[in-house]
Amino acid sequence: MSSQQSTQSMKPATAAKKLGVYLPATPASFQESVVTRAELNELQANPPEWLSELRRNGPHPRPVVAAKLGVSIAGLARGGVTEALTTEQIEALKQERPEWLEKERATQAEVRKEAARIKQEKQVKQEKQQRATERD
Numbered sequence: 001m002s003s004q005q006s007t008q009s010m011k012p013a014t015a016a017k018k019l020g021v022y023l024p025a026t027p028a029s030f031q032e033s034v035v036t037r038a039e040l041n042e043l044q045a046n047p048p049e050w051l052s053e054l055r056r057n058g059p060h061p062r063p064v065v066a067a068k069l070g071v072s073i074a075g076l077a078r079g080g081v082t083e084a085l086t087t088e089q090i091e092a093l094k095q096e097r098p099e100w101l102e103k104e105r106a107t108q109a110e111v112r113k114e115a116a117r118i119k120q121e122k123q124v125k126q127e128k129q130q131r132a133t134e135r136d
Contacts, residue, residue, distance in 0.1 A: 010036075012031050012033065014035075015040055016061075019051065020060075020061070020063075020064055021054045022058065022059045026050070056087065057087045058085060058087050058088075059086050060085060060090070065081065065090060068087075070105050071101065072104070072107075078104065080100070
């Protein structure tokens with residue numbers, strides 16, 4: 001099966017997504033070619049200069065921008081950020097701390113807090129069930 005996996009190929013958009021880079025900023029040779037699983041693994045293990053540069057300075061795709069700002073992708077859209085941003089632009093937003101960014105960060109913190117609470121509740125419930133099963 002692994003030899004079959006290594007010959008599988010993907011579209012440049014899929015490869016860019018897996019690499020965490022913004023496709024329009026990649027070299028034309030990358031955008032116009034099909035990427036095999038082996039080539040993707042090689043790019044991840046030994047990134048060429050263009051890939052390292054994109055990861056370092058951008059422009060970054062929205063999922064990366066959202067993660068760097070600590071907000072959701074929907075939060076970016078609500079804040080009016082619809083384009084890829086460079087690391088410099090992201091850092092400027094962090095410094096400026098616009099109202100929308102503060103609000104979205106607070107929302108994201110609440111979402112994480114609620115997810116943790118639900119996870120904790122599930123664990124407690126499972127432990128209770130396990131103890132009840134052990135008693136029977």
